[in-house]
Amino acid sequence: MSNEHIVKYKNLSEMPEVVISSSTMLWNHTGSWRYIRPRYVNKVPPCNQGCPAGNDIENFVGLIQQGKTEEAFMVLKEENPFPRTCGRVCYHPCETACNRARFDRSVAINALERFAGDHAPKNYTIKKQRPDSGKRVAIIGSGPCGLAAAYHLSRLGHSVTVYEKLDRPGGLLRYGIPEYRLPKDVLDSEINDIIKLGVDIQCRKEVGKDIGWQGLKEFDAVLIATGVHKNKKLGIENETALGVVAGLELLKSIAQKMPLDLGPKTVVIGGGNTAIDAARCALRLGSEATILYHRSRAEMPAFVDELDEAEKEGVVFNILSQPVRVITENGRATGIEMRKTRLGDPDESGRRRPEPVPDSEFVVPASTIVTAIGESPDLAFLPPDVLLKWGKIIIEKFGLTKHPGVFAGGDVALAEQNVAVAIGSGKAASMAIDAYLNGADINSAAERLVIGNHGQASMSAYLKTGNAHSNNRSSKMVVPFEDINLNHFEKFERSKIPKLKLADRKQNFNEVHRGITKSAALLDANRCFHCGVCTMCDNCFVFCPDISITHSPNKWGYDINYDFCKGCGICVKECPRSAMIMEDEK
Amino acid sequence: MKKVLMGNHAASQAVKLARVKMIAAYPITPQTQIVEELSEMCGSGALDAKFLKVESEHSAMASCIAASATGVRAFTATSANGLALMHELLHWAAGARLPLVMVNVNRAMAPGWNIWCDQSDSLSQRDTGWLQFYVEDNQEVLDTVLMAYAIAEKVLLPVMVCYDAFFLSHTYEPVDIPAQQEVDKWLPEHKRDFILDTNNPKSLNALVMPDLYMEMRYKLEQAHQAAIPLVNETGASFYKAFGRRYHAVEAIHCEDAEVVLVTSSSTTSPARLVIEEMRNRGIKIGLVKIRMFRPFPVEDVCRILCGKKKAVVIDRNFSFGKGGIFADEIRGALCNETHRPLVYGYIAGLGGRDITPELVREIVEEACQTKHPPSLALWKGLIK
């Protein structure tokens, strides 16, 4: 600090009568007092980290907030070809991660994703990110993982051929999720975007039957994304009787609009999403539906929302009971003998193990018995050097197998089986394949690509596109709830997601969940904290006691004048969303 | 129990010991820590009192007036501009004869903006009818707040206890905190006749016509005059209970002194050092500490100062267009006395400037060497 600027009066007469500044104070570089300094950091919002598909959630919500629905939609499409699908069927772990959940209720991210997908203008085009590479990639299976990988690989300039064993592409999205949850025209619109990129989807081509594994040798890389289809057996007497059907088979038949007669009473064994879907479909086909499950409702792996809707629609839950045998009459199932169970100690999955109660057998009459206790992959076509564990393909992060050039993703490889996880793994695999085709190792970039500490890989990070708020950010800091300054937020009711009236769900497969209105979307987008992302709210600018924070003249954000910033930390404290940090002076 | 306390916490400890029932305050440096600690005491239950957060000092005083009118002990604290904002209500509190106690930490008035020590804030409330005490150290802060309630409740007048910003307010020194039961014995709960009571509704402080207003004022002055002996009596009873003695005026080595230094507040401390040192050199000098400013102890001042050659007054305050306020009061008290000393008025330490023993010595020596005091105050330490 230089004292030469301090005005020193030689005598009284020199001194003015009023207290008035006679020089500037700019000489006083109060920045020298600082031992910690503020800095703007775009941190990772917990929703972004929590999204299995690696969506840039905070970014698209912000764009909806600004009325930029199309841009919001395009941000979603950067990471995931299926925003309209996910906006309907994703179980939204982003909302569980949302910091707002601990303030009032989480932002309705899932509904906003659907809003962006359904309301964006339809004349968009998906641009390729890179020119043709001349490389060819084969993808086995056109489910969410295979198609997501096809989409990204095509955008990365590679020629992609998808082999699908069934009539039409979509895999589980088409044949496993009923129309009342995911209308087929929505799915078709998103698959069309992928086809428009030049992806060649060859249906009715089963690898191992129509094309041999050796036939794939001409491709530069192969992605296995065949999903899980083999119905797990109950292992009880008369399981193959007429009237006993596998859950996924039932759903596929319904999707293929085959004529079905389930009779008056359908019994579904299982507590997963397939079981719930089967039961709700049965209701819509005019049958009564009962779910039999060997643990309690709390242990059911199906999404809670779906369980609630099924119950409201009239599905009966008969919990704590396990099947003993199918009762037949003339080779046809007429009922199922069950036995009561009670919950014992937790098993390796952490759920309490059901134990049979002796002499508690009872009979449930049934015209149709649906078995839905899980599915496993059918990997007979694979060469023996692709390693399996628990019946699934062993992969490293990003879908690498031990077999160079062979990658896998989705349900065929992952323990966690759901649409968003499959889409995310398809994207991760596309990056690994792209790196492989370019002679690079994806693992060297892995840390940079992962959103936050344990999120999905980000395509905008991979391509180094997007702005400072996108997932292509340098910071790995995820904003905890405690770092949000709640003084700057007011509680606000979360948008209600409209649902089809119960009476209107009978005898049809009309979509149950409806989209939210534009005004509801704007209100809910406004609820977003934008955790860790500067929105230029001006709090730092207003609160800085030293006027050391100014608007950046030519770019988004603010500049800090460290000559005068004392490091008081008020800006960081008053940042509503923790988009700033204090760090040690170097 | 002896503890190391800052002046502000000596004040809040005293308020706690006095079992004050209602505290209303607005923060202002250098007073804030008093009410900060009191609010914590109220919050924790250590003090069974209502703490009222208000939006201004004006409201703080209004709330204390209302509370005191119901017969409970009330307290507030402020400084400088906060005190000035209370001005109208200070008249009200005295006119309503409410035994309120307020601490004012003496701070300079702005502009120039200044949070440091200066007595002009409370001295410019001289004519509001409040008793005023100016105290020297943190022990005296605590003791005077206790005595203030005893005196206020006897004469039904509000009392302001004033001490120097930072030099006492923020300075830690040992303070003997008396035991609660000892204080309870010495300062029992007080009962008053004229209070707001829903069981016995009365109108208070209504219109008084010209035929009686003057009498009301006269009775207020009578109360002030009654306070003068009462202060010394209370000091004596306090001494009996707690072993520390206080007077309206303290005279040190004045018996044989030819020159007497007159000080108030914390300025008295370095003055004590200086006169001891000068007396050791054979100079016949004494010291008068004026502890009570309102009512002004005219008789004591005349008794001590008459017959001396010179009275040298150091004022850390100023009345513009006239001079140092203590010096002027002393001149006024002495003017009809035959053997009155010459009164030298010095101004020092305004706005928190240090008053060092060196400065005090310089003042005394200058006065000793100057035959006749100038009619205007002498400002010490100005830039040339």
Add this chain to the structure above:
Amino acid sequence: MIEIRIHGRGGQGAVIASKILACAFFSEDYYVQAFPKFGVERRGAPVEAFLRIDRQKILLRNNIYTPDHIIVLDHTLIEATDVTAGLKEGGWIITNAPDKPAHLARLKGYKIACVDANQIAAKFRLGSRSAPIVNTAILGGFAKATGLVKLDSITTAIRGEVPIKASENAEAATEAYQNTII
């Protein structure tokens, strides 16, 4: 009378340090007077606090201009401000610094003691890494270097005056006492 000046930055607790030290001396039957430099304290800005100790009542009511010893809570202040202003010759400079006394050779004519209070504060989790609470540890260094006050008196005063983590603060002072480089 002994006069001590404490240099720190706003937020480092120089005033609290002066109070704790006052309490420690008070417990050894000194008359004490602790006070901040009467100014506008701002976080990070250089601040000063003072302590006078004497065997009789202290009647001075002014800032300390010629301290007998100084305590420096942040060694960067040695470069930034004139910490030795008025310091009596032969006085102690007790500073929070990772360096050995030789590194502070610029300060000639004084006795220098160094305590790595940042590191001690980190060990006892006092404050944060960027803003460690060093005002208790440094007092252990003061006791060791000057020998004016017992470590016991310091730790007892810390336990009496520090509202949270009192034991950790007392242990920090003890650790500093044992690791003061003279």
